[in-house]
Each structure stands twice: as C-alpha cells, then as structure tokens.
Amino acid sequence: SETVITDVIIIGAGAAGLSAGKTLSERGVVNFVILEATEKIGGRVRNANFGGVKVELGANWIEGVNGEKENPVYTLANEVNLKYSYAFYDNYSQNIYDHTGYLAPEVVAPAVERADESFDYVEALGTNFTNENLDDISVLTAQRFFGRVPSSPVEMAIDSWKYDFSSAEPPRVTSLRNSEPLPTDSILGPDSYFVSDQRGYATVLHPLAYYLRCDEGVCNDPRLKLSTVVTKITYSTEGVTVHTEDDITYNGKAAILTVSIGVLQSDLINFSPDLPFWKLSAIYQFNMAVYTKIFLKFPKRFWPIGPGTEYILYADEKRGYYPFWQHLEQEFPGENIIFTTVTDDESRRIEQMPDNETLAEVMLVLRKMFGPDIPNATDILYPRWWQDKYFRGTFSNWPIGVSSYEYKQLQAPVGRLYFSGEHCSEQYNGYVHGAIFAGNETAHEVLKCLYENDCNTFIPSRLKPSKEMCEE
Numbered sequence: 001s002e003t004v005i006t007d008v009i010i011i012g013a014g015a016a017g018l019s020a021g022k023t024l025s026e027r028g029v030v031n032f033v034i035l036e037a038t039e040k041i042g043g044r045v046r047n048a049n050f051g052g053v054k055v056e057l058g059a060n061w062i063e064g065v066n067g068e069k070e071n072p073v074y075t076l077a078n079e080v081n082l083k084y085s086y087a088f089y090d091n092y093s094q095n096i097y098d099h100t101g102y103l104a105p106e107v108v109a110p111a112v113e114r115a116d117e118s119f120d121y122v123e124a125l126g127t128n129f130t131n132e133n134l135d136d137i138s139v140l141t142a143q144r145f146f147g148r149v150p151s152s153p154v155e156m157a158i159d160s161w162k163y164d165f166s167s168a169e170p171p172r173v174t175s176l177r178n179s180e181p182l183p184t185d186s187i188l189g190p191d192s193y194f195v196s197d198q199r200g201y202a203t204v205l206h207p208l209a210y211y212l213r214c215d216e217g218v219c220n221d222p223r224l225k226l227s228t229v230v231t232k233i234t235y236s237t238e239g240v241t242v243h244t245e246d247d248i249t250y251n252g253k254a255a256i257l258t259v260s261i262g263v264l265q266s267d268l269i270n271f272s273p274d275l276p277f278w279k280l281s282a283i284y285q286f287n288m289a290v291y292t293k294i295f296l297k298f299p300k301r302f303w304p305i306g307p308g309t310e311y312i313l314y315a316d317e318k319r320g321y322y323p324f325w326q327h328l329e330q331e332f333p334g335e336n337i338i339f340t341t342v343t344d345d346e347s348r349r350i351e352q353m354p355d356n357e358t359l360a361e362v363m364l365v366l367r368k369m370f371g372p373d374i375p376n377a378t379d380i381l382y383p384r385w386w387q388d389k390y391f392r393g394t395f396s397n398w399p400i401g402v403s404s405y406e407y408k409q410l411q412a413p414v415g416r417l418y419f420s421g422e423h424c425s426e427q428y429n430g431y432v433h434g435a436i437f438a439g440n441e442t443a444h445e446v447l448k449c450l451y452e453n454d455c456n457t458f459i460p461s462r463l464k465p466s467k468e469m470c471e472e
C-alpha cells in the first residue's frame with residue numbers, strides 16, 4: 001500500500017473543506033490534500049436532472065441576506081452571477097389548504113394572527129434567556145409560556161412552517177437560546193433567495209475552490225482525491241494518519257475532518273485511539289436533522305401562479321404530513337414542476353418507501369387540496385440523504401441541552417485532528433455559510449498550531465462547566 005506525506009489532510013470537499021483549503025492556500029500552505037468520498041465536490045450542495053431542468057437536491061436558498069453583516073454565500077453568488085429569486089415567505093396565509101381544499105384568508109386569519117403573536121413572544125423570550133443567562137428550554141416550552149400550543153391542523157401547519165421548515169425538527173426538540181432569534185436572520189439579514197441556476201447552486205463554491213483549478217465543477221488539481229473514502233484516522237499530538245478504502249495512507253502534520261455530524265455519529269470512520277468520552281458525548285448530543293424535497297412533474301398545471309403564490313401549506317390532522325409545497329412556475333415557466341417538503345420522522349419514513357408508494361400518497365394529498373380531477377404526476381424525484389452513509393441526514397439542528405461549553409467540545413480538536421463543517425459554526429450551524437465560516441476558522445487554528453506553535457489543547461477537567469467557565 002502507498003503512503004503519501006503532506007502537511008494538512010482535509011477530509012470532505014463540501015463547503016467547509018473547500019473553504020479550509022482556500023484559507024490554507026491564501027496563507028501560502030500548498031502542501032495539502034482533500035479526500036472526498038463521492039465523485040464530485042460540493043457535498044450537500046448538489047443538483048440533479050428532473051423533468052427537463054436541473055433541481056437542487058440539497059441546499060436551495062441563500063438564507064440570511066440584507067442584514068448588518070454580509071453573507072459570504074451571497075457575495076459568492078453575485079460573483080458568479082448566480083440565478084436566484086426573492087423568497088416571498090410572508091404570503092403563506094393566502095395559500096393554505098386542508099382536506100376540503102382551499103381555505104379562504106379570512107378563515108385562517110385568527111390562527112395566523114395568534115401564530116404571529118406567538119412567534120414574536122418566543123423570539124423575545126429567547127433573547128431574554130440569553131441576556132439573563134438562564135438555563136435553556138425548548139421552543140415548545142416557550143410556547144407553553146405564551147399560553148397556547150398549536151393543536152388544530154391549520155395551527156400545526158403554520159407552526160411547522162415557522163419552525164420545522166427551517167430547522168427540520170419540531171419545536172419540542174429545538175433549543176430556544178440557540179435558535180431564537182436565529183443569528184442567520186438577526187445578523188446576516190431577514191431575506192432569503194431561492195436558487196434556480198442551471199449550473200447549480202454549487203457554482204458558488206467554485207471561486208472558493210479556485211486553487212483546485214476547476215472548470216465547471218471538474219477539477220484538475222492532483223491534491224483533490226475524489227471517490228476516496230476515509231475509513232480510519234489515527235491521531236496524536238504529533239500528527240495524523242488517515243487510511244482510505246483504496247488502501248492508501250496519508251501522513252499529515254494535522255487533519256481537518258469536515259464530515260457531517262451524522263457521519264460522526266455513525267461507524268463509517270474508525271478512530272485510533274477511540275475518541276475521548278467528552279468528545280463522543282458532544283457529538284452524540286447534537287442532532288442531525290432530515291429534510292426532504294420531493295419533486296413532481298405534471299402534464300399540466302393546476303395550482304395558482306403569480307407573485308406570492310409560491311409557498312403553499314397543507315394542513316393535515318397529522319403534523320408534518322406533506323405540509324410544505326412550492327411551485328416553480330417563476331423559475332421554470334411551463335415545466336409544471338412543484339415540490340413538497342417533509343422533515344424529521346416523515347423524511348425517515350418516506351426515504352424507506354419506493355417512489356411509486358410515495359407518489360400515491362402525494363397524489364391523494366394533492367387531490368384533497370386541488371380536487372379529484374387533477375392529472376397524475378408523470379415523474380417524481382427525491383434524494384435519500386438520511387440513508388446515504390456519507391451524509392446521514394441533511395443539516396445539524398441545535399437541540400435543547402447543549403450549552404456553549406458542550407459546543408466547544410464539539411469544535412475542539414483531539415491531538416492534531418481538527419473538526420469542522422457546518423455543525424462547528426456556533427452562530428450559523430446548518431447552513432452553507434456556516435460551513436464556509438467554519439472551514440475558514442478551523443484552517444486558521446491549524447495554521448496557528450503548525451506555524452506559531454499555538455495549539456488548541458482542549459482538556460476538559462469535567463463534563464459539566466464550572467461556575468467560572470459559565471461566567472467567562
């Protein structure tokens with residue numbers, strides 16, 4: 001078996017790994033490799049052909065725009081002239097359906113009004129909890145403080161639109177302190193753009209990966225090793241040895257591991273020595289959520305079009321049953337493509353079903369919404385991120401119970417093995433921009449360690465933070 005000697009081994013060519021490589025390159029470190037399990041760069045930013053166009057199976061929105069700090073994804077998007085459109089989320093109350101069909105705005109108005117009050121209250125309470133440094137509670141607990149927990153189908157649909165549609169987990173699970181307000185909205189900005197560029201959302205990552213000399217996503221730099229699966233990582237304070245499925249050994253002074261938290265929770269990679277208990281505990285406590293877009297193509301359109309009609313809610317007795325719908329008439333006129341999004345346990349259930357069974361369920365829902373006479377879909381496509389051993393879900397969600405101290409444990413290196421990826425961005429976990437920020441920050445830490453002898457040696461003396469630590 002072959003052995004390769006290098007300075008830094010980056011594992012994963014998603015947004016975080018590519019961003020880490022950029023920072024190293026800018027600092028003059030050129031002796032590194034990027035090991036990527038799949039056959040292309042981009043990771044969870046990936047598109048596919050569907051019904052005559054290309055649709056995004058992973059990240060789709062540039063979230064957090066027009067705020068006090070610029071979102072790097074937005075900057076990159078404009079650099080490559082990415083095609084995107086404003087996401088008009090606020091008009092949802094005009095587009096709510098249930099099993100009887102369309103619900104007039106005046107019918108849903110009381111539920112919408114009450115929900116808006118609740119959202120404001122929950123966000124204000126979250127701000128208070130942070131300011132007063134109170135023990136974390138879930139978003140659901142905050143709703144109980146407000147005095148009303150959504151219970152009717154319409155209330156539940158609005159509730160899941162507000163929470164599950166972005167975090168992919170219900171309010172019962174999600175940390176109040178770390179999600180209300182969400183730094184992506186409060187710092188980067190309240191606006192979002194929906195990407196429909198036919199070159200793919202991943203085009204934003206190309207300027208990040210300039211050092212790999214890519215052309216339309218095909219990279220010619222020998223430091224990038226595609227279809228290379230890391231199976232074993234041996235680490236110490238001296239360096240890191242990485243072993244791959246094709247039996248090549250990479251010896252580095254340091255490594256940056258950017259695989260998803262879902263992969264870290266699985267047994268895909270074997271660590272030697274075993275990761276310490278505090279590290280495993282932090283990894284196991286954080287959540288990998290699942291979010292599934294199901295694309296459908298029809299012989300003709302039967303949904304309303306025009307400004308403000310894009311985002312549609314379906315209110316079912318079962319919370320989370322095909323609740324979100326979005327038509328793509330503006331992006332792909334005349335293509336008759338619509339998609340529905342499910343999350344969490346519904347995603348896990350549907351991932352295990354064959355396409356035709358899912359399609360049958362979806363058609364029943366659509367016939368309740370739009371009437372029995374609509375045509376059958378001619379095509380269906382959805383990714384199975386949770387079953388994919390290189391991802392094990394779609395993005396991290398901050399669960400109640402993980403404090404800032406535990407988060408530091410999640411980010412902390414063990415020996416010269418550094419951890420990065422979207423789940424390591426304390427403010428922006430779960431997003432493409434979070435991955436970009438995290439990759440950059442981790443690369444800076446590695447540089448400090450290798451070239452300034454200033455290594456982060458995180459040695460927790462206990463599993464619970466001390467009083468001093470909390471104050472700090």
Ligand SMILES: Cc1cc2nc3c(=O)[nH]c(=O)nc-3n(C[C@H](O)[C@H](O)[C@H](O)COP(=O)(O)OP(=O)(O)OC[C@H]3O[C@@H](n4cnc5c(N)ncnc54)[C@H](O)[C@@H]3O)c2cc1C
Pocket residue numbers: 011012013014015016017035036037038042043044045057058059060061062063228229230231258259260263268269291292293385389390391393394395420421422423430431432433434435
């Ligand atoms: C369905 C979906 C919708 C999303 N929507 C949005 C959105 O609208 N807006 C937004 O900002 N974000 C969104 N996200 C989140 C965003 O895509 C991610 O946060 C971000 O792309 C993660 O980048 P990363 O580099 O941290 O991880 P990844 O992209 O997962 O990169 C890690 C890489 O490691 C590789 N890998 C795994 N195991 C191994 C191994 N053993 N050996 C070698 N390589 C390995 C993987 O193949 C992968 O390429 C979405 C994600 C999904 C899946």
